[in-house]
Each structure stands twice: as C-alpha cells, then as structure tokens.
Amino acid sequence: MGGGEAILLGLVQGLTEFLPVSSSAHIRIISELIGGRDAGAAFTAVIQLGTESAVLLYFRRDIVRIVSAWWRALRGDRGTDWRSRAGMPEGARADHDALMAWFIVIGSLPIVILGVLFQHSIENVLRNLWITVLTLVGFALLLGWADRVGRKERPLDTLTPRHAVQFGFWQALALIPGVSRSGGTITGGLLMGYTREAAARYSFLLAIPAVFGSGLYELVTNLDGFGHAGVPGLGLTLVATIVAFVVGYLVIIVFLKIVSTYSYRPFVLYRIGLAAVVVLLLVTGALDPSVPVTP
Template structure:
C-alpha cells in the first residue's frame, strides 16, 4: 500500500468509528471513489485494533473498576459497584454476536452495495435526528434496565448493514430510552470494545492459513494512526456533544447519502 492510502484510511477509521456516520461505509467508499485497490482484511483488522486500543486507553480507569466489580459480583452473586455496567455491556453484545455469526457472509458481500449504503446512511441519519429531538435525555448509563440493554443490543445488530453506523444506531437507541447524549455515547463506546474484539478475532482467525505476504509497516502505521485519531475523536466528541447535538452528523449523513445516489444511480 502507498503511504497516502495507509494514512487516509487510518485517519478515516479513527474518526468515523466513534462518530455516528459509519466507519464501514467510509472504508468501503473511499477506495471505490478514489479508484484505489482494496486494502484487504488484514489492514482492516489493524485499523480496528487501533480504535480498540484508543477506547480502552480512554476508558481505562472505568474499565478497571468494571472488571474488578464484575469479578466480585460473580463471587458474591450480587451486583457490586460498576458490575451492573459491565454485565450490561456483555449482555448488550450478545445480539450483534449472534447476528454476525448468522449473517456474516451476506453483510460482507450482498450488503456492500453503494446504494444500500446510501439508503441506510439517510434513513438511520433521520432516525438519529428524530431520537435527538424527541428523547427526554434525563438518564445516564448506570440507570439502564435489562430491557433497555436488550433494546440497545438489538439495535446494534442492525449495524451489520453498511452505512447504518454501529455508534450511530446505539446512540439513537440510547436517546430513545431517555439517555443524555454523553451517556448514550459513553455506553456506545463501551459496547464497541467486545464487538471490535469479536469481529477482529474472527477476521484474524480467518487470516490463518493464508499465504499472502504481510506488509508489517502498513499494519503498524495503520494501528498507530487510527488509535491516535480515535482517541482524539472520543475525547472531543464527549466534550462537545451536549453543545453541538446530533444535527451536524444528521446533515452530513443526508448530504453523503444524496451524493451517493447521484453518483451511483
């Protein structure tokens, strides 16, 4: 891969993984529109590893508490401290895990059409805007019930459709049940950790046995750049989300979806 391709894709992944605008759609569209060769599964896995490192690093203190209290809750057989949030993240991951195993091939092949991305970008962008306007925004992630977690988890499974945006659809679901913007975003980011681990682990397993040459320089650079961009994105999104709201992302999605229709129809 050329250096400009590596940097562009890594920056794109780092910024779009946690913004509600769909990283998968952008990673599909950029090489298509620019006429670049496909970057390959190994590089995609590397980029997701970078965003995983970023979210773990950013929430490291919270994650330590969640893991400690989760282990204590297993021993004591009752909820302890942050164990409720830890169980919520694990429980909310089950729907997308099952859907990913069942629909992986269809999601990777049949649903990667630019027109499907255009439709999902617009439709779920409008839904995000609706949830942001109508949501009561009076709760935080620590008040989630198991029904709430199931609702967000089922919404996350829809993100297998390229253009939906995993972070976008989980934030939408969170806003619909009354979470504040920051709380919906925080829970969405925590949900990303097991999802990226599962998806990346599965893709890494699929790479075993292949004899394709590995460009380690490209992979390492991709990991570092995507991690840095993702960390910055998380920090500033949480810092300013309450002030800017979801409208800028809704407008961006509508513009992008309309452009794709004009370009590919």
C-alpha cells in the first residue's frame, strides 16, 4: 500500500464512520480492491482513532461538562450516599450530565465483553464478505423499519439505565462488519422511541470508550505486525488516521444538521445498493470473500 491508497482509506473511514453505512465494511472492501487483500482488523481499529478524535473535538464542551459533573458526583459534592454519587440525589433534581457519564460506562460494557469473548471470530470469520452482504441488507431493512415505526419522541435527557444497556448491545452488533456502529445504535434508539438527533448524539458519545479502547489495544498488541503480511506500516496508518480525523469532523457537522430533518431512507437504499455491488464483485471473482486466518 502506498501513500495514495492510505489517503483514500482515511477518506473512506472519515466519510463513513458516522453514517449508518458501516465504515469497517467499506474499509474491508476497498482495501482489497486497491491492495489485493484485506488491510485487517488492526488497521481498521487504529484509523478509527482518527474519527473518534474528531468526536472529542466536536463534543469537547459536552465531554468536559459530563466528566466534570461525574467527578463532582463521585467526590460527594451533592451527598455521600450512592444515589448522590450516581447523580440522583434524594429529594433533588437529577444531574443529567453525571448520569450521562454512568450511562456511557454501562452502555460500553456489552461491546467490551463481547469483543473480548469473540475477538478471534471478529478478526477472522466475521470479516467474510458474504456475511457483510447479509448484514448490509439486513440492517438496511431494520434501520428503514425503525425509522418508519419509531415514535421519535424521547429526548436524550430521558435516557434510563435499561435503555443505556440496550443501546450498548445494539452498538456491540457493529463488531460484525456491515452492521455499522452508528447504524446499530441509531436503529436501537429509534425503536426505543428516541428522536433521531438524540439517538445520533448518544451514538457518538457511546462510541468514544469502545473505539479508543479497541484502537489503542490493537495498536499496542499488533505494533510489530504493521508493515508485514499485507498490513500497512505505521507511517501509512498514521496518514490514514489523520485524513480520517479531518474528514470525520466535517461529516459530524453535516450529519447532525440534517439528521433531525431527513429520514434515513437514502442510507437504507445505499446499503442495499452496496450489497448488490459486493455480490457482483464476489461472483465475478474481483473480491475474495474470505480473509487469511490469524492465530
């Protein structure tokens, strides 16, 4: 892989990470088309650090406010009992920012647990492109149905612990390429009655611990593997990550402006169209559905 290919993959990552179209599926497909093989789960996880850094920048004020409120609650500023430390002091108004911090923590548990338990399958079997085709189509139909039947009434400040965990399981489905992290959580949010904007904003915040944890883990554990066995080197990975950061930041701005106004129908049609293209490439031999199995 050369510099041009790295820039292209960074561009693709930035364009698709926050849209419900599955960035991992796009990276899996395009890396093989331009390089002759899958760039790998480690490369995909690391360049996602770029797009999540864009989330940190865009939501920096929200994040500072949430972390500050969480720390004040943990410190016991509003009481030393467990309810006060959780942001729900007895007889007083709940601190929604402190609660949001806890909701992000508990919502992150499903993807962490399932990611560890099924790491080998995620990095090998589940990257088969026939599985990607099925998830692209299946979750396109599910997203379209959720957008049509969801009440879209609940704002984000009505989030509950039970719903936070449910959001987390929807996010965990994105461990399978083709599902989409934002697509999964937004679909789940719509089915639980949240507005499009509320589901999208929580999706972005919920992804921060999971993506940074996964990216840093893959970076540390596969440090010697970059530049070998078809995996791009660290320099090219850094280039792709920077491009993903810049493009991803711009996509966040645009996506949050349109998400409360327009339906997800264009994304549904796009996912189905992409699946059809992948099927065509698979049956003609332009793409290899399988990936080299890693130990």
